[in-house]
Amino acid sequence: MVNQRSRPSVTTPSGKCLDQRWQIAPAQEEQAVAIAQAANLSPLLAQVLLNRGVSTPEQAQIFLHPESEALTSPLEDFDDLPLSLELLINAINQRQKIAICGDYDADGMTSTALLLRALRTLGAQVDYAIPSRMSEGYGINQRIIEEFYDEGVGLILTVDNGIAAHQPIARARELGLAVIITDHHDIPPTLPDANAILNPKLIPETSPYRGVAGVGVAYILAIALAQSLGKTHELGNSLLELFTLGTIADLAPLTGVNRRWVRQGLQLLPQSKLAGVQALIQVTGLSGAKQMKPEAIGFRLGPRINAVGRLADPQIVIELLTTDDDGVALERAMQCEQINKQRQQLCEQIEQEAIAIVEAAIQQSGHLEAPFAAPTDGRVLVVVQPDWHHGVIGIVASRLVERYGVPVFIGTYEDKERTHIRGSARSIPEFNVFDALQFCKDLLGKFGGHRAAGGFSLDAANLEPLRSRLQTFAHQCLQPEHLKPLVVIDAQAGLDQLNLSLYAQIDALHPCGIENPDPVFWSANVRISEQKRIGKGHIKLVVSQDGELPGTIHKFTAIAWRWGDYYPLPSHLDLAYRLRTNDWNGEISLELELIGVRKPAAIAADIAFWHDDRAYNVDVFQHKAGKQLRIRNAQGNELTIQQGQKMGALSKQLSEPTPVNVCQPHYYNLIKAALRALEEA
Template identity: 65%
Template sequence: MRLERSRSTSVEPHLARLFPSQRWQVAPVQSRLAEQIARMTGLDPLLAQVLINRGLETPEQVQQFLEPESLILPSPLTEFADLGLSVELLLQAIAAQKEIAICGDYDADGMTSTALLLRALQALGARVNYAIPSRMQEGYGLNERIVEEFAGSGVQLILTVDNGIAAHRPITRARELGLAVIVTDHHDLPPELPCANAILNPKLLPHSSPYAGLAGVGVAYILAVSLAQSLGRTEDLVTALLELFTLGTIADLAPLTGVNRRWVKRGLALLPRSRFAGIQALIQVSGGLTSKQENQAFKPEAIGFRLGPRINAIGRIGDPQTVIDLLTTDDPMLAYAQAMVCEQTNQKRQQLCEEIEREAIAQLEAAQLDLERERVLVLVHPDWHHGVIGIVASRLVERYGVPVFIGSYEEQGQIRGSARGIPEFDVFGALQYCQDLLLKFGGHRAAGGFSLEADQLPALRSRLRDFAHLQLQPEQLKPLVTVDVEVHLSQITWELYHQIDRLHPCGIGNPEPVFWSAGVEVVEQKRIGKDQAHLKLVLAQTDLDSPQKIQWKATAWRWGRYYPLPTHLDVAYHLQSNTWNGETKLELELIGVRPASTRPANPIHRGNRSQGMAVVVEEKLEEQPSLPAAPEKITWSCPEPPSLDQLQPPQWLALEDLATLLPQLQGHLLIYGEQRPYLSVSATPALIAYDRPVQPCEVFILWTLPPSWTHLRWLLAKGQPRQIYVRNSQPQRPTAPELRARLRLHLSKYPDQPLNLLELGQKSWVAPCTIVAALRDMGYACGGFPPTSPLEQELLRLERWYSYPPQELAKLI
């Protein structure tokens, strides 16, 4: 499997051509439930199926999704433990006219957060200034230089935005100098929190909280609004700041669920007629709006493809002060001048990305790497601009379907890089696995940054390859296309397109619907654009009810290298409107193709529509599994672990400082739990095993508890530990609808196989009794399994289990 692996002759053997190498994940059809939701909402059944794919099954869930204003929100003061203290510290600073300083960040989230709090605090009478570290010289987050400068200029309160949660040394230094510190951040929590006076971070909230998905700008917005409310000064401030909240939330790719969905929907309606001179100028330099567009709410792509890149370009290769001035000025002339700087910087950013991507592809293809052997790509070049290599890494992941670590050489013989992953690969875990080779690193599961001495590059490449082999199987080394529902080309209408607006705003956590059509004919195709980089096509499919062929125009961005595509394909796509010379047309935007299906097209039947109701006139010929009409028996197994009679009672301890503990350990060590770290071999003298003990292990580190007492007994019986360190964190668990959806998918894939409750439970971090409760909720009779509580109660019980203190666990044995 080499870099040219996408060359395929399977569709038309007489032509050797490049063909997109993808793996499709098509959601199982649940036609009965889709019909029910369609009747209830007036949505097309095709879009009702999309809602099911998003985990929405009950009337309450669907209503809250379609009408986010109906969501009953808890007060942020009850959700964020330190919010009241943060407001009090700011009130005292404003009353005493103490100097407040904001430490921001150079990405869109950090810059919009900084501008939001600058505007809010100035409007509320505070003395406030700001600083943003240099991307190229200092890197991300609050540092000791900034702290010293703040202290030297008379600052008495530091307020971090979109950073600070891992800034232990700078915050400790600030406290030594007598400064108060409020951290507002949304990044992953370190094992120990810094010694700030107050910390606001949605990662400290339960996963079920509507505030759990806030970006940094969302935390800043809540703090600003709470402060304004405490002073009785909300006036127009709250609504105005929603524009900056929306801009930062979408540009940062925050999930558009929970409170984000509600507030972003409001903000998108405000942006076309923004009261901020800077946003109006940014709209103007990015193409402006027609009179019709001025009276319509923005869609997220207007930020993702127009406003956001121009702001982010400044953070990558420009001066962040440009964006802060842009978003805080009320002078239209200054705003337009700064917007033009953003525009010119973005053009330079685009050029840099194109050059680096072209050079990276040439480097990779010249190396003729075997991706099945490598499973990760590592590229370094002395002339690549660090500010944009993350964008290039994302494009290479999209092209090759494997994780990409890309870097550039800096002074003092060091490499500084960015990494992007695929769904099955943990980027932050990979960096932890290599930490003894790195000078500095950070990030999360999907992306990260790092630096190292240049002479460590061969070792890093080898270590990353080892880690990739631990995590990835060969079948996962293709770009993933997640598909919602099959559609016949004759079913595409303007009505369907406009109904998609009810699902907006779409983005992370609520992606734009992806349709697919089977056995489509490519009637015309040609390359278009600069360097012939894109494809323009005409696709056709025979009508369901007549011999007539239905045709639609389609665009495939960045697919020029695949020209010509085979004449018959399955296609996956978004619907998009395209306005040219005053005429607006509906078109398809291709995101996936595969060899044509041999079966006939079989989309969900939509029936006749009357007064907003879906009336089904025909059943599907080959309906896939959905909710059973009557209780069905299901075969299950839940293997009992060996007896613990021979186990010497281990010592149970709370895990407090992993870095201090590891050098003290000897013998064999098991590390288990969701998002548990990968350790370098030099981190501890112990021999490390992950997840399952293959032999006795003297020490267990449980990053999270196993999903149940049964799972824990299996671990104890196999590992025979003498000491067990428990971190007591809550793993990411599914909600009730998500669990039911996962079980439906499993049952549709493996209809004749017994359910192994232990294996299913481990995959979703739920107990066997939780799975049985979900199955019984779905109408399945799990004969022989003890009685269970309703599913929601079982999930609450599971939350209490994961918080069980070590001393209580010791009593169970």
């Protein structure tokens, strides 16, 4: 059970509206105390573990030390793994050509590089192909099958694709080629006629291997093959590094073996033995880092790998991750850097154009739902425009989901005649993209994906029927309250509870990511002391909160990424945030990364009153040290008084609050008038 709390949306002085829904995990104080004592953690962090399904001290120890848990053999869980090993061993022994068909995203490219390295080390004759994103789209196709056959290939390995490729696989079998599918995408109603299929969606949900991405399946296959050949030591740790890169970049859940192996891989990456990884670390400015965290891959290394697959030739990344030549590695890493800059520019341009389209529709209709619907109200945003690069529209779709809180299907025309559309979809938790695409399959060409994301193509003539069908599907699974950006929160904290010691304990929860996110805390009725726009659409703030002791104020710097449109924020808000550190000139300080805001919950509503011929407003908030009275005048100045205290705080607009003695006649009479107004309301 979770606590769903709704508050009035936050309308900023600029007139922009931040309308979110907060999902706050219920506090479990007794269990949290037991886990905190057993694991030597803050009760706040113990509550986070409870929210992750860790409910006993024993489970907490395994979570904090995942390497201590005994793993079952993947041979027990993947039914086709023994046959896959047999096919590969026979191909190696008979000097039969093996070909890998990969995908052009980070998962597919790291999977391809991983198996190339492993199979070559183990004595295989192996090459690869990746379909063109621009002209062919996702997955193995008949052209690739025919080319493999002409080149004398006897065994095909798909990585991060193939589970829905019925016709290409059937053609390969007709030609006498053996096929092993390694994939992690959702299972279609019928499976392709491959010799063997390795997909974690086919194994028990209780398996520790259930959440692996495509690169995880490739890693399991490579390690099992090396063990079968008695050559595990020859592979070294390089495969684990590639597994870590691909798993984090693909947003795979950091649970089960993913959490265990990524934790190990992150320790290896700063001193990577792979020339390409070291070159990538160098061009992204991460050289010299003593440790690597998932966000370094998610926001620095991963995007540079993904950008190549989106805009250029994936061969650049394959060479980067398979070469042992430092010069070639640096050259390829520099190419990744330049391509990523191009990707950033395209994303910014398309995002702004998409927002303009949606906002214009909102302006025209006067309410939010209209642009998501055709012809009646709906619950899905579908935006299709010509001349957008379909290599980056998936990123834009994610940003639109973050902004509007609804499933987003975004597409672009592939030809000048505008007869064919290719698109990407991103979703919210209550809407399954793959199921939605299945629901519309008669209107689509190719499609695939999973719960949170997918890709699709269709004839332009089917666009309006697709809109209507998606809305029908959305009405089956979405309620109006779902149509706001979701902020998932672990626990309430006062700003006085935040310190570097707490941050150090959060390190024990790493690696954090999908299904094991960074802890999110919230604090009530926080004062926005300072704020300014920085960079490309961000807000930097100073936030503060009164402490329990009279006159004490706890203050932090905060950053709100891509919230420039909402500047300036109101002077008092409930804040939801993650903790981050800032290392400036060797001095480490704690910062807040804002992910949500809402109006503070007033015990007494905002009441207007007059005193000495001047207009004021008063409200009362619950502070952990007692009730807090807040009085504001027309100029934006605020007087805050804690129950039972003689000293209050006077804030003039966004200036730093100053202590005042509320026993002085002016303040005393003002407070009496405010209390009288509350009583009479």
